[in-house]
Amino acid sequence: MTWQLFGEAFVTLFVIMDPPGTVPIFLVLTGAGSTAAQRQRAALVAVAVALGVIVTFALFGQVILDYLGISLPALQTAGGLLLLLVALQLLTGAMDDPGTPARGNVAMVPLGTPLLAGPGAIVATMVFVQRSDDAADYLAVAAAILAVHVLLWIFMRYSVVIIRVLRESGILLISRIAGLLLAAIAVQLVADAVRAFIEGAG
Structure with a gap:
């Protein structure tokens, strides 16, 4: 196994996919009313979809x-717009209602993709x-992806511990912050895609 390639791939994907940074967004998207079992299943589904x-x-x-x-910029723009839609729902409180239709599939979209398996991770x-x-190089990349x-x-699996501390009011606060951060990520994705379009046209 090429350990240098493994290290580069692992660090790059870790920074892009940001496991610690997914925790607050995961907690918000799965909802304060979700049980521990539902969160664990959502975590497994999200990771399986992303993988x-x-x-x-x-x-x-x-x-x-x-x-x-x-083109890659087109894929990036689509991912950015989808994340922006979710961010607006978080900022306006549209996802606070446990009955909202988005709750049923948040593990797949937007959590599994494009949040985890987004344009950045795909391109990298x-x-x-x-x-x-x-074969050694391919094995190194595969091991980095799996790790x-x-x-x-x-x-995400052990983020259920955090919910016991934050409770519903804490999750509500985090949802607004997560919405703002998610909106910034979405805008940056679209901005980078627009820049790539312009450079490609030039």
Whole structure:
């Protein structure tokens, strides 16, 4: 195994996917009324979806984008707009109602993708795969991807402990802060995509 490539891939994906930073957003999206079992299942589903998306793009990413005629900036813009929609729901309190339809699938969208398996993680994975020359390199990248997703699951799985301390009022406060941060992430994604479009046109 190429340990240097493993280290580079692991650190890059860890920074992009940010396991500790997912905890407050995970708590908000799953809702204060969720049980520990529901949160644990949501954590498992979110990580499984993210891993599936990352692995799919690692193996067939360039082929998929070329076949559909989609550029990376276009994918980035779509992810940014989706995150912005979720951020607006958090900021306006639209997701505070336990009956909101978004609760049923938040583990898949937007948590699994595009929050965890977003454009940044997808592009980084595709780059590391393209840099791989032999089986040892591919194994190193695969191990890095798996290690980061295990950490993601650990952080979200044990975030249920935090809910006991914060309670509903604390989650409400965090939801507003998470909405603001998520909106900033979304705007940055779109801004980077626009810049890439302009540079490509130039």
